[in-house]
Amino acid sequence: MAVEPSTPEPSTPGTVRPGGRTARVRAAVLRAAEDALVEHGFSGLDLGDIAQRAEVGRTTVYRRWGSTTALVADLLADMAEQSLPRTDSGSLAGDLRANARLVQRTLADPRQGALFRAVIVAATCDPDAAEALRHFYRRRVEEWAPCVTAAVERGELPPDTDGSEVVRAVSAPLYYRMLTTAEPLDEASADRAAEAAEAAARAGAYRRRDA
Amino acid sequence: MAVEPSTPEPSTPGTVRPGGRTARVRAAVLRAAEDALVEHGFSGLDLGDIAQRAEVGRTTVYRRWGSTTALVADLLADMAEQSLPRTDSGSLAGDLRANARLVQRTLADPRQGALFRAVIVAATCDPDAAEALRHFYRRRVEEWAPCVTAAVERGELPPDTDGSEVVRAVSAPLYYRMLTTAEPLDEASADRAAEAAEAAARAGAYRRRDA
DNA sequence: CCCTTAATGGGACTCCCGTTCCGTTAGGAT
DNA sequence: ATCCTAACGGAACGGGAGTCCCATTAAGGG
Numbered sequence: 001m002a003v004e005p006s007t008p009e010p011s012t013p014g015t016v017r018p019g020g021r022t023a024r025v026r027a028a029v030l031r032a033a034e035d036a037l038v039e040h041g042f043s044g045l046d047l048g049d050i051a052q053r054a055e056v057g058r059t060t061v062y063r064r065w066g067s068t069t070a071l072v073a074d075l076l077a078d079m080a081e082q083s084l085p086r087t088d089s090g091s092l093a094g095d096l097r098a099n100a101r102l103v104q105r106t107l108a109d110p111r112q113g114a115l116f117r118a119v120i121v122a123a124t125c126d127p128d129a130a131e132a133l134r135h136f137y138r139r140r141v142e143e144w145a146p147c148v149t150a151a152v153e154r155g156e157l158p159p160d161t162d163g164s165e166v167v168r169a170v171s172a173p174l175y176y177r178m179l180t181t182a183e184p185l186d187e188a189s190a191d192r193a194a195e196a197a198e199a200a201a202r203a204g205a206y207r208r209r210d211a
Numbered sequence: 212m213a214v215e216p217s218t219p220e221p222s223t224p225g226t227v228r229p230g231g232r233t234a235r236v237r238a239a240v241l242r243a244a245e246d247a248l249v250e251h252g253f254s255g256l257d258l259g260d261i262a263q264r265a266e267v268g269r270t271t272v273y274r275r276w277g278s279t280t281a282l283v284a285d286l287l288a289d290m291a292e293q294s295l296p297r298t299d300s301g302s303l304a305g306d307l308r309a310n311a312r313l314v315q316r317t318l319a320d321p322r323q324g325a326l327f328r329a330v331i332v333a334a335t336c337d338p339d340a341a342e343a344l345r346h347f348y349r350r351r352v353e354e355w356a357p358c359v360t361a362a363v364e365r366g367e368l369p370p371d372t373d374g375s376e377v378v379r380a381v382s383a384p385l386y387y388r389m390l391t392t393a394e395p396l397d398e399a400s401a402d403r404a405a406e407a408a409e410a411a412a413r414a415g416a417y418r419r420r421d422a
Numbered sequence: 423c424c425c426t427t428a429a430t431g432g433g434a435c436t437c438c439c440g441t442t443c444c445g446t447t448a449g450g451a452t
Numbered sequence: 453a454t455c456c457t458a459a460c461g462g463a464a465c466g467g468g469a470g471t472c473c474c475a476t477t478a479a480g481g482g
Contacts, residue, residue, distance in 0.1 A: 013459060020449055022459065043254070043280075043336035048439070057461035062440065064459090069254075120390060121335045124328045125254035130393075137391040169407060172387035173380060179331060180348040180379075182341075188420055196380060199414030200407035209399055227428060231479055236430080259469070268431035273470065275429090423482100430477070437470090447460070452453105 013064050028054040029061060030075050037118040038111050042072065042125075045118075069126030076119055076132035080139050092151035092201075096194040099144050100170050104190035107178050117178070141167045148201070158204045165206040169197040224275050239265040240272060241286050248329040249322050253283065253336075256329075280337030287330055287343035291350050303362035303412075307405040310355050311381050315401035318389050328389070352378045359412070369415045376417040380408040 013022075032053035036045055045068040051058040065071040084102075089095050107113045123133035141164045148163035173193045178185060200206065225233050243264035247256055256279040262269040276282040295313075300306050317323045334344035352375045359374035384404045389396060411417065 021447085022449085025460080041336055046439080059441090059462080060460055066440095117335050121332050124332050124390070125252055134391060134393055165403075168387060168391075169384060172383040175390070176379060176383035176386050179335070179386070180345060182345055192376075192416060192420075195414075196407075196411035196416035199411040199416050203406075203410030203414070205403060205407035205410050209403075224429060227479095229479095232477085233429065233479080257469080269469095270432080270471085271430055277470095425482085426480095428477105428479075430475105432475090433473090435470105435472075437468105439468090440466095442465075443463090445460105445462090447458105449458075450456095452455085 025054070025056055025060060025064075026074075029056060029065075029071070030078055033071050033075055034115060037072070037075075038114045041114065042068070042118040042121040045071075047071070067126075069122050069129045072119055072122035073126070073129040073132040076123075076129065076136050079119075080132075080136040083139050083143055086144050086147065088147065092147065092154075092156050093194070093198055095144075095147035095151075096166075096170055096198055097191055099147075099167065100174065100190040100194035100197075101187060103171050103174050104185050104187065104193075107174060108185040113178070157201050158207050160207045161201055161204075162206050162208050166197055166201045169200060169206065170194055236265070236267055236271060237275075237285075240267060240276075240282070241289055244282050244286055245326060248283070248286075249325045252325065253279070253329040253332040256282075258282070278337075280333050280340045283330055283333035284337070284340040284343040287334075287340065287347050290330075291343075291347040294350050294354055297355050297358065299358065303358065303365075303367050304405070304409055306355075306358035306362075307377075307381055307409055308402055310358075310378065311385065311401040311405035311408075312398060314382050314385050315396050315398065315404075318385060319396045324389070368412050369418050371418045372412055372415075373417050373419050377408055377412045380411060380417065381405055 029050060032050045033045070035053060036050050040046075047061045047065070047068065048058050050071070051061045054061075061071075065074060086095075087098050089098055107116060119129070119133060119136075123130040144167045145163035148157065148161060148166045151157050152159060152161050152163070170193050173196070174185060174189065177183060177189060183189075225237065240261060243261045244256070246264060247261050251257075258272045258276070258279065259269050261282070262272045265272075272282075276285060297306075298309050300309055318327060330340070330344060330347075334341040355378045356374035359368065359372060359377045362368050363370060363372050363374070381404050384407070385396060385400065388394060388400060394400075
């Protein structure tokens with residue numbers, strides 16, 4: 001029988017020699033992808049256009065990522081690395097408001113807001129991008145949940161309150177507002193989201209249910 | 212100067228003779244679009260494929276709608292027409308829970324859930340689809356807001372509570388959960404959303420701020 | 423029932439996205 | 453410094469989405 005000399009696991013490009021040029025190409029392409037997403041949204045994403053912006057060969061982009069969703073998934077992985085440390089105000093109300101305003105400012109910012117809408121779209125179109133998006137939000141929630149735990153320990157909230165659930169409750173109305181209404185995301189809506197989450201938490205709405 | 216005999220406002224097809232065949236074509240195409248959205252999502256939407264499913268000429272679909280986003284916008288307008296009447300349980304908690312469970316069942320349903328994700332994506336890709344989506348949710352919220360107003364009149368909630376805001380607060384965590392986590396949307400999450408919204412409303416988080 | 427023309431449908435054409443082929447460049451190990 | 457080959461980049465190719473043209477069908481008014 002003939003030995004197969006070809007294709008000894010081509011694997012994915014960029015994994016064997018991840019340094020030097022490969023890393024530069026990845027950085028340039030991810031930055032270009034971000035720009036393109038902000039300008040045209042996910043549906044208008046064109047890998048050829050991204051290659052030009054990044055001053056990289058079209059073939060390279062198609063070979064390394066292959067699809068717009070895979071590229072966005074990689075971008076999300078990159079975004080998840082650079083999570084801002086949360087500020088700590090000392091009080092639950094202050095912490096939740098700080099979180100709400102951070103989310104609000106992010107979504108209201110022309111560049112960041114467009115980017116987030118785009119990655120959400122990508123996640124709804126592809127399982128891998130969806131997993132990357134979930135990972136991103138898991139990180140974000142984990143970053144902020146401790147401020148709720150601290151409030152529980154201070155006795156401000158019921159003992160078995162689910163911190164992650166409270167943090168998610170702060171973001172949810174802001175995302176929902178962005179997606180389903182035309183009203184601008186202002187500070188008032190952020191403060192309202194924080195206030196509502198705190199009130200519900202105090203009332204015990206986010207206590208852990210027996211699984 | 213020569214008179215222009217051509218193109219005396221071609222206008223949009225389907226507006227001059229909306230009956231008979233035109234209506235049948237629209238219905239068939241919208242149903243086909245719904246099926247296609249459920250199967251492949253918005254990003255996989257192909258007008259040629261829809262034409263085949265609807266047993267309609269490709270040219271017709273391209274001429275009448277022109278783009279996938281415009282087609283989805285029309286589908287959303289159609290969906291907004293058929294809004295279910297809300298049930299009235301008599302108590303605020305019961306009404307909010309009924310609403311939450313309706314949303315939860317809709318989003319958890321394989322067909323309806325996929326459809327909603329798809330139209331949200333379309334709305335994030337195109338201004339007209341976005342306006343159609345906003346109109347859809349405006350109708351939905353208006354349908355349910357009265358149960359909050361009734362609770363206010365019964366003295367269950369602060370007098371200047373914004374009913375629409377409470378209704379949106381019920382839906383928000385369910386949509387947020389669907390988009391950013393992999394956890395299934397179960398009845399427990401629906402009940403928690405309703406409970407949280409009620410607690411926040413009682414605490415006055417949704418009182419109208421001076422604009 | 424007949425006439426006008428709005429609306430549809432098939433087929434050919436164009437353009438651009440994604441792929442393939444192969445020569446060139448530069449990591450990284452020795 | 454030298455070699456091996458992973459990774460890149462240019463160019464040509466193929467296929468499918470969207471457009472155009474014109475013949476055919478059937479609303480809807482008289």
